[in-house]
Amino acid sequence: MKFRGFALSVILLALMVAVSPVAFAQDAPALSLSVLGTYATGAFEEGAQEIVAYHAASQTLFVVNAQAATVDLISIADPTTPTLTTTFDASAYGSSANSVAILGDTIAVAVQAAEDDGNGVVVFISPAGEFIASVEVGNLPDMVAISPDGTKAVVANEGEPNDDYSVDPLGSISIIDISGGVEGLTQDNVTTLTFEDFNEGGPRAGEVQGEVRIYGPNATFAQDVEPEYIAIAPDSTRAIAVLQENNALAFIDLVNGTITGIAGLGYKDHSQEGNALDAGTNDGVINIANWPIFGIYQPDGIALYTPPGGGLYLVTANEGDTRDYETYGEEAEIGEVTLDETAFPNAAELVSDSALGGLTILTSIGDTDGDGDLDQLYIPGARSFSIWDVSGENSVVQVYDSGADFETIIAERVPEFFNVSHTNNTFDNRSDNKGPEPESVVIAPINERLYAFIALERQSGIMVYDITDPTAPSFVNYVENRDYTVEPEAGNAGDLGPEGLVFIPAEDSPNGSPLLAVSNEVSGTTTVWQIDAGM
Numbered sequence: 001m002k003f004r005g006f007a008l009s010v011i012l013l014a015l016m017v018a019v020s021p022v023a024f025a026q027d028a029p030a031l032s033l034s035v036l037g038t039y040a041t042g043a044f045e046e047g048a049q050e051i052v053a054y055h056a057a058s059q060t061l062f063v064v065n066a067q068a069a070t071v072d073l074i075s076i077a078d079p080t081t082p083t084l085t086t087t088f089d090a091s092a093y094g095s096s097a098n099s100v101a102i103l104g105d106t107i108a109v110a111v112q113a114a115e116d117d118g119n120g121v122v123v124f125i126s127p128a129g130e131f132i133a134s135v136e137v138g139n140l141p142d143m144v145a146i147s148p149d150g151t152k153a154v155v156a157n158e159g160e161p162n163d164d165y166s167v168d169p170l171g172s173i174s175i176i177d178i179s180g181g182v183e184g185l186t187q188d189n190v191t192t193l194t195f196e197d198f199n200e201g202g203p204r205a206g207e208v209q210g211e212v213r214i215y216g217p218n219a220t221f222a223q224d225v226e227p228e229y230i231a232i233a234p235d236s237t238r239a240i241a242v243l244q245e246n247n248a249l250a251f252i253d254l255v256n257g258t259i260t261g262i263a264g265l266g267y268k269d270h271s272q273e274g275n276a277l278d279a280g281t282n283d284g285v286i287n288i289a290n291w292p293i294f295g296i297y298q299p300d301g302i303a304l305y306t307p308p309g310g311g312l313y314l315v316t317a318n319e320g321d322t323r324d325y326e327t328y329g330e331e332a333e334i335g336e337v338t339l340d341e342t343a344f345p346n347a348a349e350l351v352s353d354s355a356l357g358g359l360t361i362l363t364s365i366g367d368t369d370g371d372g373d374l375d376q377l378y379i380p381g382a383r384s385f386s387i388w389d390v391s392g393e394n395s396v397v398q399v400y401d402s403g404a405d406f407e408t409i410i411a412e413r414v415p416e417f418f419n420v421s422h423t424n425n426t427f428d429n430r431s432d433n434k435g436p437e438p439e440s441v442v443i444a445p446i447n448e449r450l451y452a453f454i455a456l457e458r459q460s461g462i463m464v465y466d467i468t469d470p471t472a473p474s475f476v477n478y479v480e481n482r483d484y485t486v487e488p489e490a491g492n493a494g495d496l497g498p499e500g501l502v503f504i505p506a507e508d509s510p511n512g513s514p515l516l517a518v519s520n521e522v523s524g525t526t527t528v529w530q531i532d533a534g535m
Contacts, residue, residue, distance in 0.1 A: 030534025033479045039074050039082035041524035043067050044489050048524030051500040052517050053102040056508035058127050062100045063519050069096040073129050079528045088129040103146040108153045110141035116162040124182040133185040138172035138192050143229045147236040151179040156227035156241050163326045170194045171225040191257045195222040210264030212248040215364050217328050231304040244321050247296050251394045261394025268295035268382040274403040281358040281432035286411045286418050295382040301440030311391040313470045317438035320381020330364035338373040360433040383435040385454045387470045399471045417484050421458050422497040422522040430458045444503040446533045455498035497522030
């Protein structure tokens with residue numbers, strides 16, 4: 001195996017790397033993670049453990065199980081032996097649960113409808129998994145969150161089109177007033193906000209800041225936006241929803257129940273110093289370099305926080321996502337498209353296997369002069385996490401991006417399994433398509449510091465950064481609970497495809513130590529990690 005652009009020390013590390021489950025030493029303020037226990041469903045690549053939340057009083061994890069259309073209640077009273085105690089059957093209220101959120105004894109479950117054009121519901125259940133109430137929300141509720149003050153449940157309704165694009169529902173945000181409790185909820189407690197005022201010719205069409213990608217076939221702005229994830233400010237007055245495919249954020253006033261603005265996130269220039277990536281595949285090398293391509297941030301998981309210095313900041317896991325339907329698709333390999341001769345005089349070199357051969361690019365963007373060839377190259381995702389200053393009304397300013405960190409760290413720590421997928425151990429398998437794929441993020445206050453835990457869906461590891469200063473984060477640790485000596489589908493390869501994260505502070509923990517619970521979609525496992533923080 002050849003290594004291009006790496007020091008001899010990296011090659012030596014390749015000889016020393018362990019190929020059993022790995023948890024690496026930290027580089028910056030002491031913080032280590034160790035596996036306590038795992039609950040395993042035995043289901044591979046079925047979405048059997050997706051989103052996780054924690055009920056402190058009963059020491060129970062509530063985990064969305066898409067395979068069984070349930071929410072699984074898993075006791076971690078003994079965190080070394082997570083045990084399924086009961087389930088909540090979401091199929092009685094729709095096709096499957098997508099999300100679960102908990103604050104105190106309030107437990108909200110977002111359930112999508114069976115019909116493509118049907119509205120979903122949010123079901124409120126007891127700590128024992130028993131039905132209390134339900135209300136209708138928008139189409140395809142993908143994520144639910146509860147405000148820190150406990151007065152509202154807020155839902156991101158994705159409104160995704162069906163496979164032949166004959167149905168393209170409105171994306172929306174639902175706000176459920178739960179200030180009086182959830183037992184007597186009615187539809188009068190629900191406000192669902194759509195984006196129709198931002199349609200072309202609408203009263204707020206001119207208020208959109210930056211570039212927001214509206215490109216679905218024959219779609220209006222309101223149809224095309226797809227709220228994916230939602231985060232609520234610590235003071236419970238504001239929320240931010242990420243419109244993933246659109247590469248934008250929507251700002252929501254929770255006091256007045258309005259969408260106050262929309263802003264695009266811009267693009268990451270991978271030709272700039274610090275933004276290198278391995279964009280080729282199956283070339284037998286780790287080739288992290290600068291290339292003339294732009295990454296579209298398109299975050300999935302997001303989290304809001306206020307650092308010691310004040311202000312409001314948004315942390316984003318920059319996964320990337322594309323539209324790929326029966327009647328519409330925007331993906332292509334770079335060798336399948338025509339590159340503008342002036343913009344890319346070295347096109348033949350770029351599309352070779354030693355450069356960008358096989359790279360997945362987007363055809364929906366990049367033809368700047370409308371002549372049918374691509375003048376700029378765009379790829380989904382940014383292979384990083386970012387921090388954005390959102391202190392101002394409807395404004396977003398990037399103050400940090402992790403650049404090439406993720407791929408560089410993986411290359412140093414597990415070079416023999418660099419950019420593998422969650423379904424195989426093939427070296428360099430994902431370099432041509434979103435790399436390690438940052439999926440979700442959770443923020444943890446520990447010992448008067450603030451840490452971000454970022455799950456990498458494909459590589460199946462967890463990155464840890466100190467984000468106490470949002471303008472100068474520092475890498476702390478990288479851990480995996482993955483066994484590369486066995487094939488993923490064997491069922492004993494550890495955790496694959498981390499999807500959900502929940503931080504459990506020491507005061508709520510069953511063993512008195514801070515914990516991190518991770519639900520893993522591909523392996524169908526939920527694992528409890530203990531966090532040991534040095535002083």
